[in-house]
Amino acid sequence: MLDTAAIRKDFPILNEVVNGHPLVYLDNAATTQKPRQVIQALVHYYEHDNANIHRGIHTLAVRATEAYEGTRRKVAAHIGAASPEEVVFTRNTTEAINLIAHGWGDRFVNEGDEIVLSLMEHHSNIVPWQLLARRRGAALRFADVTPDGYLDLDSMRALIGPRTKLVSVVHMSNVLGVINPVAEIATVARQFGAITVVDGAQSAPHLPVDVAALGCDFFAFSAHKMLGPTGVGVLWGRRDLLAAMDPFLGGGDMISVVKQEGSTWADLPHKFEAGTPNIADVIAFGAAIEYLGAIGMPAIRAHERDLTAYALEQLLAIPGVAVQGPRNPDDRGGAVSFTVDGIHPHDVSEVLDAEGIAIRAGHHCAQLLMRKLGVPATNRASFALYNEPREVDALTSALRDTIRRFGHGQRLAV
Amino acid sequence: MASASLFDELYREVILDHSRNPKNRGRLAAPTRTAEGMNPVCGDEVILDLTFDRECLSCLAFDGQGCAISQASASLMTERLTGVSRGEAREVCLAVRSMLVQGGEPAAILGDLEALHGVAKFPVRVKCAMLAWTLLEGILEPEEYSPGGRSS
Numbered sequence: 106m107l108d109t110a111a112i113r114k115d116f117p118i119l120n121e122v123v124n125g126h127p128l129v130y131l132d133n134a135a136t137t138q139k140p141r142q143v144i145q146a147l148v149h150y151y152e153h154d155n156a157n158i159h160r161g162i163h164t165l166a167v168r169a170t171e172a173y174e175g176t177r178r179k180v181a182a183h184i185g186a187a188s189p190e191e192v193v194f195t196r197n198t199t200e201a202i203n204l205i206a207h208g209w210g211d212r213f214v215n216e217g218d219e220i221v222l223s224l225m226e227h228h229s230n231i232v233p234w235q236l237l238a239r240r241r242g243a244a245l246r247f248a249d250v251t252p253d254g255y256l257d258l259d260s261m262r263a264l265i266g267p268r269t270k271l272v273s274v275v276h277m278s279n280v281l282g283v284i285n286p287v288a289e290i291a292t293v294a295r296q297f298g299a300i301t302v303v304d305g306a307q308s309a310p311h312l313p314v315d316v317a318a319l320g321c322d323f324f325a326f327s328a329h330k331m332l333g334p335t336g337v338g339v340l341w342g343r344r345d346l347l348a349a350m351d352p353f354l355g356g357g358d359m360i361s362v363v364k365q366e367g368s369t370w371a372d373l374p375h376k377f378e379a380g381t382p383n384i385a386d387v388i389a390f391g392a393a394i395e396y397l398g399a400i401g402m403p404a405i406r407a408h409e410r411d412l413t414a415y416a417l418e419q420l421l422a423i424p425g426v427a428v429q430g431p432r433n434p435d436d437r438g439g440a441v442s443f444t445v446d447g448i449h450p451h452d453v454s455e456v457l458d459a460e461g462i463a464i465r466a467g468h469h470c471a472q473l474l475m476r477k478l479g480v481p482a483t484n485r486a487s488f489a490l491y492n493e494p495r496e497v498d499a500l501t502s503a504l505r506d507t508i509r510r511f512g513h514g515q516r517l518a519v
Numbered sequence: 520m521a522s523a524s525l526f527d528e529l530y531r532e533v534i535l536d537h538s539r540n541p542k543n544r545g546r547l548a549a550p551t552r553t554a555e556g557m558n559p560v561c562g563d564e565v566i567l568d569l570t571f572d573r574e575c576l577s578c579l580a581f582d583g584q585g586c587a588i589s590q591a592s593a594s595l596m597t598e599r600l601t602g603v604s605r606g607e608a609r610e611v612c613l614a615v616r617s618m619l620v621q622g623g624e625p626a627a628i629l630g631d632l633e634a635l636h637g638v639a640k641f642p643v644r645v646k647c648a649m650l651a652w653t654l655l656e657g658i659l660e661p662e663e664y665s666p667g668g669r670s671s
Binding site for chain 1: 525528529530539544560563585588641647
């Protein structure tokens, strides 16, 4: 496991005392905490380099531009992109997916075409496609989820065919934790001339990602789930696809020449970055990528795998607790959803919060999956590189306490 | 150990009892009025059925699923309001809203509903407790009247 004692020193917020207890932060799938290095990069930028980018001649503008473009190079290297020009900054994963739906979808999806998704998708990988399907007269198809929390690959293969224009699938589920065989899906899609979009919001922060090895066409993720600031997302796309797409938003910075009769677009990736972007947060995201890179994604994955294995074992040992998603820690990441027999997730998370333990309760923006699982909501504990086994112990001990307080394991009417 | 005070303020024994053994749970065969609502944050669902016998709420029942607060609040409501007049129900609604939303002290008319007082300190959970009451407010007045006296 990682040297979490050393890592935790970099995260000031982990010293917070919440409701009289030391904070146990297990809501990393929602957003991770930020190391000093990231916070200081923000402060440094505003104190020393603040200027608008891509247009000024003066020294600060050059420094700001260099730092902003530096993050683009770091991101490209981090995910195995062929070139920084394939990396587009957005606000978040949601905006990245909407960019594809508009820039690629409006141009290439036609009436009668099909878009294949899965039942485990986050709303951000469902609703943009529903809107596109409505605009273009296309149809959505949903691959099933197996009872043990895996993507039903047979059902997905059966849905991908000559009508399929686009397949969009989550790399790691934010509810089930399951890691999907994206490379296999992309291979099937390619056989039918369809493109593959991967929602990497949960995988990019926790797994080594190599977009070339995945064989997908687009890969979207968010900075704030990987130690970076909020307000920065990344869309990686294959250069030929990005080049063929229409811009998403029009305005400054995304044009080459503007004339009364029309305009020509800037080169990649600036064609997709209209207006002054989130310069400071992109620059600070660079510090987050460096931080992850210094520890190493394989080491982070190994640490979180072991922690997840321990959490699964400890949770399943509590009578009345059921875990959603794969039991094999090799097949999944550290987003662990569970339900407690007879106690609604909001009551569970309320009691845990009283002990300083932060977990998430709700439908996790995955209502299709909740319906499939037959639960209205789940609890979710999710781990990051700074979490320790003792925090799993705090969770399970508080859960046992909750069950005792709510009625000695009696079944409640919920 | 869970912090005793926070837990006990929110989950008073009366609330835990009603959540374990809800009163008047289910649907009425022929309700006069029905309302259905959801708390999108929590996913709590409540369906409320009422039968009026002239100006008297002769029967109330609720169904749905959700957290202990949302379900206990509905259960407590049906217990408190069964057999009361429309006028009294109106007063109880106002007293609940005053206690939970406006931060008022619990009024005597609330009876056991006073157990919900602690919820007022948990802003996120007020919506859970208010779900059934908001539904009731929508169906308490006769259909041809709105509270403002205008024809609806």
